[in-house]
Amino acid sequence: MVTKPPTQNIDESQLTVGDPKTRAVGIPAVLHALKMSVDQMGAVRTAQTLLRVNQKDGFDCPGCAWPEEDKRHLAEFCENGAKAVAEEATIRRVEPAFFRENSLDDLRSRDDWWLGQQGRLTTPMMLDEGDTHYRPISWSTALDTIADHLRELSDPNEAVFYTSGRASNESAFLYQLLVRGFGTNNLPDCSNMCHESSGSALTETIGIGKGTVSITDIHEADLLIVAGQNPGTNHPRMLSALEKAKKRGARIIAINPLPEAGLLHFDNPQTPHGAILGGTKLADDFVQIRLGGDQALFQAIGKHLLEQEALHGGVVDQRFVASHTSGFDAYAGSVAEVSWSDLERATGLSEERMRAIAEQVRASQATIVCWAMGLTQHKHSVPTLREVVNVLLLQGSIGRPGAGVCPVRGHSNVQGDRTMGIYEKPSESFLQALDDAYAFSAPREHGYDTVAAIRAMRDGDVRFFMGLGGNFVSATPDTDVVEAAMAKVDLTVQISTKLNRSHVVTGTRAIILPVLGRTDRDIRKGGEQRVTVEDSMGAVHASRGRLSPPAADLLSEVAIIAGLCERVFRDRANAPRADWAALEGDYALIRDGISRVVPGFGDYEERIQGGRTFFLPNGPRDARRFDTPTGKAMFTANPLEYPHIPEGRVLLQTLRSHDQYNTTIYGKDDRYRGIHGGRRVVLINAEDIDDLGFHDGDIVDIVSEWQGPEGREERRAEAFRLVAYDTPRRNVAAYYPETNVLVPLESYADISGTPTSKAVVVRFESRG
Ligand SMILES: Nc1nc2c(c(=O)[nH]1)N[C@H]1C(S)=C(S)[C@@H](COP(=O)(O)OP(=O)(O)OC[C@H]3O[C@@H](n4cnc5c(=O)[nH]c(N)nc54)[C@H](O)[C@@H]3O)O[C@H]1N2
Numbered sequence: 001m002v003t004k005p006p007t008q009n010i011d012e013s014q015l016t017v018g019d020p021k022t023r024a025v026g027i028p029a030v031l032h033a034l035k036m037s038v039d040q041m042g043a044v045r046t047a048q049t050l051l052r053v054n055q056k057d058g059f060d061c062p063g064c065a066w067p068e069e070d071k072r073h074l075a076e077f078c079e080n081g082a083k084a085v086a087e088e089a090t091i092r093r094v095e096p097a098f099f100r101e102n103s104l105d106d107l108r109s110r111d112d113w114w115l116g117q118q119g120r121l122t123t124p125m126m127l128d129e130g131d132t133h134y135r136p137i138s139w140s141t142a143l144d145t146i147a148d149h150l151r152e153l154s155d156p157n158e159a160v161f162y163t164s165g166r167a168s169n170e171s172a173f174l175y176q177l178l179v180r181g182f183g184t185n186n187l188p189d190c191s192n193m194c195h196e197s198s199g200s201a202l203t204e205t206i207g208i209g210k211g212t213v214s215i216t217d218i219h220e221a222d223l224l225i226v227a228g229q230n231p232g233t234n235h236p237r238m239l240s241a242l243e244k245a246k247k248r249g250a251r252i253i254a255i256n257p258l259p260e261a262g263l264l265h266f267d268n269p270q271t272p273h274g275a276i277l278g279g280t281k282l283a284d285d286f287v288q289i290r291l292g293g294d295q296a297l298f299q300a301i302g303k304h305l306l307e308q309e310a311l312h313g314g315v316v317d318q319r320f321v322a323s324h325t326s327g328f329d330a331y332a333g334s335v336a337e338v339s340w341s342d343l344e345r346a347t348g349l350s351e352e353r354m355r356a357i358a359e360q361v362r363a364s365q366a367t368i369v370c371w372a373m374g375l376t377q378h379k380h381s382v383p384t385l386r387e388v389v390n391v392l393l394l395q396g397s398i399g400r401p402g403a404g405v406c407p408v409r410g411h412s413n414v415q416g417d418r419t420m421g422i423y424e425k426p427s428e429s430f431l432q433a434l435d436d437a438y439a440f441s442a443p444r445e446h447g448y449d450t451v452a453a454i455r456a457m458r459d460g461d462v463r464f465f466m467g468l469g470g471n472f473v474s475a476t477p478d479t480d481v482v483e484a485a486m487a488k489v490d491l492t493v494q495i496s497t498k499l500n501r502s503h504v505v506t507g508t509r510a511i512i513l514p515v516l517g518r519t520d521r522d523i524r525k526g527g528e529q530r531v532t533v534e535d536s537m538g539a540v541h542a543s544r545g546r547l548s549p550p551a552a553d554l555l556s557e558v559a560i561i562a563g564l565c566e567r568v569f570r571d572r573a574n575a576p577r578a579d580w581a582a583l584e585g586d587y588a589l590i591r592d593g594i595s596r597v598v599p600g601f602g603d604y605e606e607r608i609q610g611g612r613t614f615f616l617p618n619g620p621r622d623a624r625r626f627d628t629p630t631g632k633a634m635f636t637a638n639p640l641e642y643p644h645i646p647e648g649r650v651l652l653q654t655l656r657s658h659d660q661y662n663t664t665i666y667g668k669d670d671r672y673r674g675i676h677g678g679r680r681v682v683l684i685n686a687e688d689i690d691d692l693g694f695h696d697g698d699i700v701d702i703v704s705e706w707q708g709p710e711g712r713e714e715r716r717a718e719a720f721r722l723v724a725y726d727t728p729r730r731n732v733a734a735y736y737p738e739t740n741v742l743v744p745l746e747s748y749a750d751i752s753g754t755p756t757s758k759a760v761v762v763r764f765e766s767r768g
């Protein structure tokens, strides 16, 4: 079976384009969120639910990983958090009758928006070889079938276990134990496509793959640089923190090819000032950089700072550099050599402009750089982030108040999942601790990351795939390749809350295991359970669902995984030892296991009582301790890289609209960018439309071009409307996941392996 992502059932006839907004949130956002919530949940459940988001005894917002403020508002939610909650807490249901009425072929002709709109999954479903429809099965048959299949593999490395970032600490920890107990490290995760570049660059340079700031640091910073991030849509609660910093006198520099509304202006709906009086101007300086120009910009800042140091002194924190860093000379040499004309070409900014930006950095006593996908999804993302670290190290802006690195994570527990060992390259110390705690010997050989897993599936080396959440088929690059690869697997299993494309593009056999979400009450034998999560700033806290679950016998992620452990490890000589039924009945027993394996979780249970939050240890932040080979923070010298765009071509970034959560599409509007009623648009500079011989509003195919080992490869996404937009010349933007079909599997970041979702060379073709 080779399928094609659907285009036939998509109606874009209502698409309209208006003026983009220059300010974010305000009352319209609140009304919009409430309307969607009431549509999905009804009025009573809306009230019950939204008041519980991010409260001390409520549930953690599944929207994003931005931390909560210490002093919580009664309704600590944002428009897009409310949408994420409504999507999960919907009263719509996908029951066995739905699968009787809709064949697999019908479902394959639907896009992720339609699939998601059908509601919560309620019953385990199975698709046998040759079946045209899924049919219901019992929980025990489902889990037995999976365990039997795993037992029959000739090598544990024929199995792949994917994780998305909503899994709690408890389920993620148990999942990696299942996988390693079974005998493989094939644990690709969404992080491979997300902040892997941040993890790679930070581990190497400062000795920890995480950010070094807390929310208080954000409030106390002198200068906040927000690069490659669209917080107004993707981390709206961050705007309140930026506003607070601003009120204390911080400057904000926004670095982005697009003038995103949330970067420019914020109307905080929770204060009268924002709701009525016109809100806060956020960015003092908007830097409209070219796609992939950030490495050059940070080199330029470093170059200017070093020149000023040589002329006048007082710029570089000499004490910090001497005592806490290594590699300074090589770094200084590399930026001295790079030419301003190359930096200008890479960024699209003049030398004068870049020096003016650098002057703002020089004037700051405490600088924080925040970033997201605009910096991590390029071929040269790791060197780009090393340059960010270089600039901060020059001024000693790491490990002191109001200063540091702030990779802003996506999924609400993606950082926690990695802490729990969801990683294809686990450290020896982690594995040793796991072995000791569970009396077995975990495999040492590294496993597949996301790109490697797809290759192995494509090549017929994988016979089993399981997804703990997520939507592997739609989220990964090179959709056609992935769909064909999925079909080569014998059994694909998805543990999911909602229907998505990964349930309908399957292996020979497929199983859907419906699961409780964050908002659902989780009662197991030992009583009502809570789970824990880690936010983007390394703070851990509990989350407890409050709503009645979509079906009475729905299991939690923990219960499903514990059931599999029980079955897979039965009669196995080298397998983790634990009382799986007891763990399933009381998650505190899992937390006890975590506290024995993962550093920083001592007294876990006590530290999360009463809604309390605790911080995990962080060497750079806590004590300017850098756990690198030299024991110091490392300056690095990185040759300048930036994308080269061939004649007649443009560079495409794939991004999120305001109405989606990754592959979950809430609706077809992108309010801040002025797009309504459709998603198949390309935002492009008006002069480029002219130069390429098209007109604003033309419908075109997007064709990506990639030089593969066997010559030039082409990939096509059909029927997109060209929309004139304020973006740099030859830099265009279109929504993910519709454009994932264009991203070549082999186009990924050096070192981190993250697909280059923000840099795809494309051309346009008129449609016949
Ligand atoms: N509502 C909502 N919230 C979400 C998500 C969601 O889909 N919806 N997804 C969650 C997840 S998993 C993640 S990872 C985050 C994603 O959060 P973001 O990273 O904000 O998401 P993107 O839409 O990919 O936006 C990328 C931004 O970077 C800019 N950009 C692109 N290329 C470059 C570049 O080369 N340089 C610079 N300086 N800027 C560039 C784009 O113009 C855009 O503003 O959000 C999380 N939160």
Ligand SMILES: Nc1nc2c(c(=O)[nH]1)N[C@H]1C(S)=C(S)[C@@H](COP(=O)(O)OP(=O)(O)OC[C@H]3O[C@@H](n4cnc5c(=O)[nH]c(N)nc54)[C@H](O)[C@@H]3O)O[C@H]1N2
Binding pocket: 163, 164, 165, 166, 167, 190, 191, 193, 194, 195, 373, 410, 411, 468, 469, 470, 471, 472, 475, 476, 477, 495, 496, 497, 498, 499, 500, 515, 516, 517, 518, 557, 654, 655, 656, 661, 662, 663, 664, 736, 737, 739, 740, 743, 757
């Ligand atoms: N072209 C392009 N591709 C990208 C990106 C991009 O910017 N451009 N961004 C990348 C990034 S940053 C990321 S993080 C990935 C996201 O990749 P994924 O994490 O794989 O995708 P999501 O769309 O977040 O997954 C949504 C599905 O998760 C399931 N789900 C939701 N909540 C729960 C839960 O509590 N438990 C369980 N078990 N399941 C649940 C639902 O069934 C839902 O359909 O996509 C990546 N792909």
Ligand SMILES: [Mo]
Binding pocket: 190, 193, 194, 195, 409, 410, 411
């Ligand atoms: Mo992400």
